Amino acid sequence: MADESGVLDQITGPCDLKRLSPGELTRLAGEIRAELVAAVARYGGHLGSNLGVVELTIALHRVFDSPRDRLLFDTGHQAYVHKMLTGRRDLRRLRSRGGLSGYPCRAESEHDVLENSHASTALSYADGLAKAYRLSGEDRRVVAVVGDGALTGGMAWEALNNIGGAGDRPVIIVVNDNGRSYSPTAGGLADHLARLREGAPGRSGGRAPRPVFEELGVEYLGPVDGHDEAMVEAALRRARALGRPVLVHCVTTKGYGYPPAEDDPVERFHAPGRFDPATGRKTRASGRSWTEAFSAELVEIGAEDPHIVAITAAMLHPTGLAAFQAAFPERTYDVGIAEQHAVASAAGLALGGAHPVVAVYSTFLNRAFDQVLMDVALHRLGVTFVLDRAGITGDDGPSHNGMWDLSILQVVPGLRVAAPRDAARLRGLLREAVAVDDAPTVVRFPKGELPPETDPVAAVGAVDVLARDGTEDVLIVAVGPFAGLCLEVAERLGAQGVGVTVVDPRWVQPIDPAVTELAGRHRLVAVVEDNGRVGGVGDAVARLARDAGLPADVHTFGIPQRFLEHAPRTELLAEIGLRADDLAGVLGARLAGPRSKERETTTPILEGVR
Numbered sequence: 258m259a260d261e262s263g264v265l266d267q268i269t270g271p272c273d274l275k276r277l278s279p280g281e282l283t284r285l286a287g288e289i290r291a292e293l294v295a296a297v298a299r300y301g302g303h304l305g306s307n308l309g310v311v312e313l314t315i316a317l318h319r320v321f322d323s324p325r326d327r328l329l330f331d332t333g334h335q336a337y338v339h340k341m342l343t344g345r346r347d348l349r350r351l352r353s354r355g356g357l358s359g360y361p362c363r364a365e366s367e368h369d370v371l372e373n374s375h376a377s378t379a380l381s382y383a384d385g386l387a388k389a390y391r392l393s394g395e396d397r398r399v400v401a402v403v404g405d406g407a408l409t410g411g412m413a414w415e416a417l418n419n420i421g422g423a424g425d426r427p428v429i430i431v432v433n434d435n436g437r438s439y440s441p442t443a444g445g446l447a448d449h450l451a452r453l454r455e456g457a458p459g460r461s462g463g464r465a466p467r468p469v470f471e472e473l474g475v476e477y478l479g480p481v482d483g484h485d486e487a488m489v490e491a492a493l494r495r496a497r498a499l500g501r502p503v504l505v506h507c508v509t510t511k512g513y514g515y516p517p518a519e520d521d522p523v524e525r526f527h528a529p530g531r532f533d534p535a536t537g538r539k540t541r542a543s544g545r546s547w548t549e550a551f552s553a554e555l556v557e558i559g560a561e562d563p564h565i566v567a568i569t570a571a572m573l574h575p576t577g578l579a580a581f582q583a584a585f586p587e588r589t590y591d592v593g594i595a596e597q598h599a600v601a602s603a604a605g606l607a608l609g610g611a612h613p614v615v616a617v618y619s620t621f622l623n624r625a626f627d628q629v630l631m632d633v634a635l636h637r638l639g640v641t642f643v644l645d646r647a648g649i650t651g652d653d654g655p656s657h658n659g660m661w662d663l664s665i666l667q668v669v670p671g672l673r674v675a676a677p678r679d680a681a682r683l684r685g686l687l688r689e690a691v692a693v694d695d696a697p698t699v700v701r702f703p704k705g706e707l708p709p710e711t712d713p714v715a716a717v718g719a720v721d722v723l724a725r726d727g728t729e730d731v732l733i734v735a736v737g738p739f740a741g742l743c744l745e746v747a748e749r750l751g752a753q754g755v756g757v758t759v760v761d762p763r764w765v766q767p768i769d770p771a772v773t774e775l776a777g778r779h780r781l782v783a784v785v786e787d788n789g790r791v792g793g794v795g796d797a798v799a800r801l802a803r804d805a806g807l808p809a810d811v812h813t814f815g816i817p818q819r820f821l822e823h824a825p826r827t828e829l830l831a832e833i834g835l836r837a838d839d840l841a842g843v844l845g846a847r848l849a850g851p852r853s854k855e856r857e858t859t860t861p862i863l864e865g866v867r
């Protein structure tokens with residue numbers, strides 16, 4: 258890390274910043290950048306965004322008095338500098354178990370407020386906090402730092418409507434405008450910000466446009482060079498003194514100060530993974546990823562069917578839609594960080610005869626649940642949702658795990674969910690999904706590399722049988738890529754003389770009747786899913802078996818109903834008991850216990866199945 262005689266080494270908290278000279282502030286910024294590059298290169302995380310807010314964050318902590326004044330970071334991926342200036346300069350073990358979270362974390366510091374990594378929420382918190390301080394009579398400023406990308410989220414405008422409408426609450430909004438989310442930020446707002454940045458004539462020609470914010474009752478200060486610490490400070494001091502809603506428009510460069518990031522055409526080192534700090538050369542994953550498999554198949558499908566269109570919420574590359582856009586630019590839509598609009602506009606596209614494929618990370622679909630339910634499902638529209646990062650992602654913290662989709666989607670009438678176990682099933686299930694034009698379909702898969710392919714040994718209807726031995730002691734229902742884990746469990750139990758059937762339903766909603774039938778014939782049923790244990794596939798299997806009057810003893814192995822602290826996925830799986838030895842141990846113990854029911858002594862259902 259930095260030279261011990263450096264300026265950063267003297268910073269134990271924001272108070273130490275206030276006495277630094279301009280020269281020391283410049284040195285401090287350089288030291289911070291060096292440590293950011295070194296830490297993210299080694300531990301992963303977000304670099305481009307943090308490099309872009311070094312001067313801004315220094316200025317924030319010199320002008321405002323955190324934690325009395327509240328500093329909110331929208332999305333929170335750009336809060337590393339804030340952490341380094343509030344007593345957490347050591348970024349070693351960033352995002353690892355027990356190390357610093359990659360987002361603000363109240364357990365780490367009184368300076369941290371907003372832990373949710375879902376974008377476009379900070380202005381709403383700011384509105385709420387300002388109202389609370391007005392009621393309590395506390396003289397505290399609320400400052401929300403929001404990126405130009407996060408500002409494209411609808412909730413940000415719901416908040417602006419309230420903040421501006423009140424007109425007298427001292428909310429300070431700092432727009433960190435680097436013109437990008439991952440890619441250049443899409444839409445009319447991005448164009449408006451660009452005109453404000455460049456002092457370009459408004460759409461109607463003539464002088465620079467009036468900032469839209471002022472029309473809403475929020476004063477506008479800017480544009481300000483976000484890398485000139487003194488300029489930012491001056492603007493923030495003016496904003497602080499105003500005592501009413503004000504927006505400071507900071508213009509920054511994503512990746513500023515690290516040429517490999519500044520020159521990164523795809524995402525400015527937004528989330529670069531590991532890389533060589535000296536050259537910026539990123540460490541490539543050894544195997545093919547789920548995202549790459551999806552990306553390639555969708556291009557094939559798009560070439561065969563002109564009705565297929567693709568929608569991203571500002572994540573064209575991370576969700577694998579870049580190849581589809583390259584092939585079909587006129588059929589690809591980046592709606593900004595606006596998942597609700599993505600889904601409702603997909604409903605419009607479907608009503609117009611297209612078949613939209615909405616590609617989002619699982620956790621971000623939570624935000625558009627009502628649109629899935631009331632705009633797509635209610636109208637029985639053919640929209641396909643591709644949920645990447647489904648299941649535990651781990652090091653991005655609790656709000657990034659894709660652990661809720663199988664539960665919340667259970668209640669959507671008519672919606673069908675597929676969970677492929679490997680690339681071959683992904684290709685097939687994606688094609689089956691886009692062929693459905695009278696209901697929403699979902700294809701979900703995890704982050705990272707594809708597992709080896711597992712071909713079935715038999716099939717019962719649409720259900721793949723992956724292993725069987727005919728004794729019908731234990732049925733294991735494998736959801737998606739947990740198929741490999743389930744086959745390991747079957748091996749362990751088999752070695753103990755326990756007969757195990759492993760099936761992969763492929764479509765996990767609705768539950769195939771063959772699964773329910775099988776469940777009713779085995780002494781014990783285990784459903785293994787990379788989703789919360791409550792309200793997922795396991796609960797559905799148990800409910801349906803019960804409704805059918807089948808005495809199934811169903812045990813769901815999944816994620817416990819709590820928020821998981823950040824840690825690598827493998828460590829979290831071990832912590833919650835989702836390893837082969839854990840499952841085999843639980844199932845073996847349950848079998849050793851008293852029989853939960855007498856089994857009919859009839860021919861096993863799978864005998865002679867092809």
Ligand SMILES: Cc1ncc(C[n+]2csc(CCOP(=O)(O)OP(=O)(O)O)c2C)c(N)n1
Nearest residue numbers: 306374375376404405406407437438571621
């Ligand atoms: C609701 C939601 N959708 C998508 C994301 C994924 N995401 C994380 S950061 C980011 C881009 C943010 O852009 P911006 O707000 O401009 O911040 P910058 O990285 O440019 O500083 C996106 C899309 C998210 N965190 N939340």
Ligand SMILES: CC(=O)[C@@H](O)[C@H](O)COP(=O)(O)O
Nearest residue numbers: 332334374528575646653704
């Ligand atoms: C902050 C945010 O939401 C994204 O940048 C996310 O962290 C990326 O996750 P992946 O690294 O899994 O693409």
Ligand SMILES: [Mg+2]
Nearest residue numbers: 404405406437
């Ligand atoms: Mg941005």
